[in-house]
Amino acid sequence: MKITAPYLLFLGDATDKLSIKMAQGVADWRPDLCVGQLRLVGCEVSAGLQDMGIEEARDKGANTFVLGFANCGGTIDTSWVPYIIKALNAGLHIVSGLHDKLTDIADIKRVADEKNLQLIDIRHPQQKFTTGNGVKRTGKRLLTVGTDCSVGKMYTSLCLEKAMLQRGLDVDFRATGQCGILIAGHGVAIDCVVADFIAGASESLSPDNHDDHWDIIEGQGSLSHPAFAGVSLGLLHGSQPDTLVICHALGRESMRGLSKCLPPSISDTLTLNLNAAKLTNPAAKVIGIAVNTSSVSEDEAIRVCEKIAKEFHQPCVDPLRHGVDNIIECLL
Amino acid sequence: MKITAPYLLFLGDATDKLSIKMAQGVADWRPDLCVGQLRLVGCEVSAGLQDMGIEEARDKGANTFVLGFANCGGTIDTSWVPYIIKALNAGLHIVSGLHDKLTDIADIKRVADEKNLQLIDIRHPQQKFTTGNGVKRTGKRLLTVGTDCSVGKMYTSLCLEKAMLQRGLDVDFRATGQCGILIAGHGVAIDCVVADFIAGASESLSPDNHDDHWDIIEGQGSLSHPAFAGVSLGLLHGSQPDTLVICHALGRESMRGLSKCLPPSISDTLTLNLNAAKLTNPAAKVIGIAVNTSSVSEDEAIRVCEKIAKEFHQPCVDPLRHGVDNIIECLL
Known part of the structure; x- marks a missing residue:
């Protein structure tokens, strides 16, 4: 597209x-x-x-x-x-x-x-996809994954791309949703493909590339969302990411659209995604946590991110408030 | 359909x-x-x-x-x-x-x-589905899940339905693939729906029912298959099964269609599916293991099933060779 x-x-x-x-x-x-x-x-x-x-x-x-x-x-x-x-x-x-x-x-x-x-x-992709093959591709990949839908996966991905471009790195943002596709000018609306082809379409989104090229892939949904976890898993397997960034929104009391469904912890999200990622990339690792802190003050945001960073031994930032330099240091 | x-x-x-x-x-x-x-x-x-x-x-x-x-x-x-x-x-x-x-x-x-x-x-469903809501439905559900594609999930489901009907139980086979749909006369080709609706379509397949009614839901793919795990996960979440039967084929050296991808163990398949099932049904449990033993002798089949049953403290049968009575005893 x-x-x-x-x-x-x-x-x-x-x-x-x-x-x-x-x-x-x-x-x-x-x-x-x-x-x-x-x-x-x-x-x-x-x-x-x-x-x-x-x-x-x-x-x-x-x-x-x-x-x-x-x-x-x-x-x-x-x-x-x-x-x-x-x-x-x-x-x-x-x-x-x-x-x-x-x-x-x-x-x-x-x-x-x-x-x-x-x-x-955009919601009706015309491309012909094949089913996934799980074969390891060349080049490096980062996927943003979330505790829930709409927690800042696209914004985090774009912040990472921007900061990596500023450092002169060879990087592409790979869009998987409507807004991302407009921003990139191309991509695949992954939740709109036929179920059989989720992983195959995801594989086609970040093809073989040279060794020091990074694809920053926009995540979708959440492995803990009862409606959309299948999309998230197919995208995770097809993306075969080397690195994952966990995205989270503060103050969310229930899963998006499902008032009776509690959000998972960051810890559970990390474990779930890392274990699933290893199916197509045994070397996958988490390299940072991005938190949407818009519901709290600047001071509280810093306090929260420091606490999470300490708990998980990972850099933790609000990309829009603090930038993503800490995460990129960890990536490189 | x-x-x-x-x-x-x-x-x-x-x-x-x-x-x-x-x-x-x-x-x-x-x-x-x-x-x-x-x-x-x-x-x-x-x-x-x-x-x-x-x-x-x-x-x-x-x-x-x-x-x-x-x-x-x-x-x-x-x-x-x-x-x-x-x-x-x-x-x-x-x-x-x-x-x-x-x-x-x-x-x-x-x-x-x-x-x-x-x-x-059948491969192009015309129904309008909604996205999943994860709300618990009434009635009881069993889902067959596999170590791989094409390991006998449909045959196991149909054996279970047949044996339960013979015992006078109130049971429906719920078809999720082309052949199953022909057999049942209705169903949803779950790998053919748009990705956003996998869980929602799966929810619609086994609607609210009375307390002693069983839906036996035909599983698809495998959580360990790099091409189709997204479909399997959406079906698992939408089915919200009370009970799972693990299906496995002896002698499979690689995942179907992917010669370099090793099949998971029964143990890993059990853990993966049970953990994922708990998102929409915290009471989900595994109640048996069905093994396609067609690649070995009758004697060897019995030996293998006894060994697996002992290892997992679960009934283990080849449904076509041994029937599924052991599993149904465990279900009831």
Whole structure:
């Protein structure tokens, strides 16, 4: 799945900051890939980019029109279709992370075909994958794994990539979710592939590379999440990581979306992931813990991270507050 | 996915016994659902049923024409299309477990639509699933889990169902693979669902039931298989089994399809599955070990099973040679 930057981010009539997480992620991490944002009347949130229309964005170099929001049910509202068609007529490819498929809307499909433009439904991968083979690949790999969903695996991965690039290391961020794919411009939405191919698709994501190359692979879900552990395990096996970073969010009282399911401890998460990782990489090890401390003060964040570091004999940081230098020292 | 029996099993021009595994499974376990088999010139194998043409089968009550074979690549050969269309014209639904979709072949689709008959592509489930919720359901569940793929999980499950029915117990076999679905007449091809929904689809397979009802759930893959462990884990979590039966095949030197990957021990398989099962059912326990001993003599089979039973303090049998009474005693 490859997406051609730069993007015009369409925010529609979104009123909730969480619903534009996809647009916000790419605006935060790849502002250079974003020409601007298009907001309709009624839109009450912003990704912090310049507002502009479709023609202006095209004139400023935009190649792709991105539906940068999610809604309940993942439907494409008919009121957005004219904007999508206008973007196609302006020569832009279209990307959507919604459940409804762009290619299922006849008017959109027809114009895209006429103009020979791409309709990319990130949630419906078109690639043909093979089943996994477990064969060890060359190059080095790091995978972020979590105590739960939405604990900062993508942000931690991107912080690591950025810091490693600053040190002149040869590194690629490998995206496995919708927002990550927009940021990287390519990747595999791993929870959208057919179950038989989870590990095979994960293997294809970080192919053979030279010995001092690092792939930083965005983790998904959690081995302790009753809904998504299968995805996490297939991704772990297919990634065959040399190193794992455990991601955790402070103050989470239950597993995401499951109010009666308690989150696992960092210790259990570490053991579970390390044992499972050894199936495809017996040398796998944990090299750090990343904690989302946004629910506590700066001082408390430092206290908590020091305590965890001491308990696990591992570097422990909040990547956004403290950077990831401690983890990278351990990696090298 | 529901299939209307009885079936006419189409063996095409198959020359290899392994390639008609799907037809053979249903002929072995549900001969009462099979009216007969249709073989083309060149077909060198048999499921042991009466040979007959499409009209004869229809006159004898057949409702569904089953492509009962698999080939490399899972393609639908154009030479079979006339038989499929003839079956539709005779009023039969069509079932295929191939990768190519019946619904993608225009002539087949047109006739099926005209006649209002079903085209069921088992590998491409059309159901809408939700993500898992991990909530404990009522009723009792047993899941077969394996040291590897193709070690006898379906046969063990069916032996257990049969023996429990003979004892007058209230039991359902829950199918998770193509052959199992034909045998049960319904089920979910769990390795064919989108990764996000593995656990949710597994939850839907054994819904709430009354307290003394047993679901015997057909396992898939193995937690130790680098290609398919994600499927196995999602199925395990969604099934929330009260009891597990470990399935193993003697004489396997490497994991199926992966010549360099060593199979796990029964002990490791037991620990891995039991620990993972506790996430959605803390009371889960192992109640027996089923060994496919077809590679050794009768005497050796008994010796091996006795040794394993002693080592694990569990009943251990080859279900096809020794029956599963020992395991059912332990279950009750």
